Amino acid sequence: MMGFFKKEKPKVKENPTVPALGLGELKNIDKIKDELSKVLQEALKKIEEAVQRAKLELEKHQEKLALFGYRMRQAEFYYEKGEHENAIKAYEMALELNPNSPTAWDGKGMVLGNLGRPREALQAHDQALKLDPGFARAWNNKGVALGELKCYKEALEAYMQTVKLDPAFTTAWYNTALTAAVLGEKEKMMEGLRRVLQLERTMKEAIMDDFQTFMNDSELKALINEHGFDQP
Numbered sequence: 001m002m003g004f005f006k007k008e009k010p011k012v013k014e015n016p017t018v019p020a021l022g023l024g025e026l027k028n029i030d031k032i033k034d035e036l037s038k039v040l041q042e043a044l045k046k047i048e049e050a051v052q053r054a055k056l057e058l059e060k061h062q063e064k065l066a067l068f069g070y071r072m073r074q075a076e077f078y079y080e081k082g083e084h085e086n087a088i089k090a091y092e093m094a095l096e097l098n099p100n101s102p103t104a105w106d107g108k109g110m111v112l113g114n115l116g117r118p119r120e121a122l123q124a125h126d127q128a129l130k131l132d133p134g135f136a137r138a139w140n141n142k143g144v145a146l147g148e149l150k151c152y153k154e155a156l157e158a159y160m161q162t163v164k165l166d167p168a169f170t171t172a173w174y175n176t177a178l179t180a181a182v183l184g185e186k187e188k189m190m191e192g193l194r195r196v197l198q199l200e201r202t203m204k205e206a207i208m209d210d211f212q213t214f215m216n217d218s219e220l221k222a223l224i225n226e227h228g229f230d231q232p
Contacts (some may be wrong), residue, residue, distance in 0.1 A: 067095040075107055079114075087111045102132035110141055118148035126232050136166035143175055155179050156188070163195070171198045178210060190219055 022173070075090035091108040098104065109124030123143040128135055143158035156179045162172035177192030196203050204227065216221050 102128040108139040120143040140172045
């Protein structure tokens, strides 16, 4: 009867001997160690240089931001004082530091409008909206510039976009009512006045003055009585 063949496992020596390295091989290892050390030192040097450059760039950026903030505060200060020429200069210096600031562009547009330069103001507001399409204040101010240019339909659209973005923007609702009145759009005028009075009852005197020609309108009278105004 044929037997089974058995496979013999390879025998492993219990204490294998490692051949000793020669002098030349030891020198090669030392050389490799030196080269690796040099590479490491060079890499660390480059990392340190990059860190220092980043620190300098950060410091410059922080200084730029600080100066930009100063110019913006300066522009707003001049604007509030009515010194529009100085305000324009401050906004322009702010924009040199940060040309991508929608707030600075919008502020510049407001000043240009006060200087009687509505077309330039419109360009500034458009630039602000290009940078931030959701900037409600810039939409309102664009409407003001368009109104100055007698583009009332486009102005009304700008105001409607404003209140769509910010339903609590009282000034935009009031501008909506004024512009709708010019266009003869009574429904939008009444909606604007209704929202104004819901948001800020102190506007009642302005309404009585600015909408004097509509005071005989029954719907406006009802709105006035609803909010407790004294009839003229």
